[in-house]
Structure formats: C-alpha cells, structure tokens
Amino acid sequence: MPAARATTTAAAVCLLALLAGCDSSPAPVPSPSVALPSPTAAAVRSAASSPPAASSPPxxxxxxxxxxxxxxxxxxxxxxxxxxxxxxxxxxLVRITVTSDVADELHVHGYDRTLPLPAGAPASLDLRADRTGLFEVETHASHLVLFQLVVR
Known part of the structure; x- marks a missing residue:
C-alpha cells in the first residue's frame, strides 16, 4: 500500500498548495463578455425570405x-x-390639384409653399392648414389667382 499512500500524500500536498495560495479576499470575477453568434447563411436567407411581423399597407x-x-x-x-x-x-389637410395648359408654378401665399406645374399634367400639393387667415393661391408666371384659402 505504499503506492496508495504516496498518491494520497501527493493529493494532500496539491490541496494544501492550492489553499495556501488563496487569501481571505475574494478573487476578482471577470466581467462577462457577451459574444453573440453570427447568423448562418441559412438564417440570413430565412430572415430575408420571411415576411415582416407587421405587414405594411399598400x-x-x-x-x-x-x-x-x-x-x-x-x-x-x-x-x-x-x-x-x-x-x-x-x-x-388640404390637397390642391392643378392642371395647367402651360408650364407654371403654384404658390400658396402665407405658407410659402410652391409646386411646379407641368404643361397638361395634374400636379398636387398637400397642405396642413395650421395658420388662420386668408391666403391667396396663385400661379407665378401667369399671375392668376386660383382661389383664396380661408382658414378658421
């Protein structure tokens, strides 16, 4: 049994060496680092082909x-x-749609909003009427008053 005694003695010496190296203060705990796995090619393809959780309206x-x-x-x-x-x-919310036979520019006074008017095609401008008053809506080149916008 001398071999068993030698093994026990060696284990005791190792245990004492480990305990001797410890002091009363706790060992510093390393801050955890979070390593996120990178997505696999299959996961990327799957995410790209699957529809979004909330579908967007047309x-x-x-x-x-x-x-x-x-x-x-x-x-x-x-x-x-x-x-x-x-x-x-x-x-x-006011939508102004103008069709002019000549190219021009729409201007809403007081709001300083403009819109190019191509010849023969309708053009639309959405305007939030957030100021009260009387505002002329006109064309710039031909100087025509299209209407007066009254906001109350």
Missing part, C-alpha cells in the same frame, strides 16, 4: 386622409372653377 392606403380637396384647371388663362373662396378648419 402604398395607396398610406396616403394621409384629406379633409378638403380643391381641383383647379387653367386653360388659355381661364381658371375653372372661377376664382372663389375655399373655407377649411384650422388643422385640416
């Missing part, structure tokens, strides 16, 4: 709800419908 329904739409046509310097006042409540 583009047409993503347009904001319009409170008032004003459609004006200009042909041979004649405004149709004839120039008048359009009344809206403060905070309303």
């Amino acid at each position: 583009a047409a329904s993503s347009l904001p709800a319009v409170d008032k739409e004003v459609v004006v046509t200009v042909v041979k310097r004649k405004v149709s419908p004839p120039t008048s006042r359009v009344e809206v409540a403060k905070g309303s």
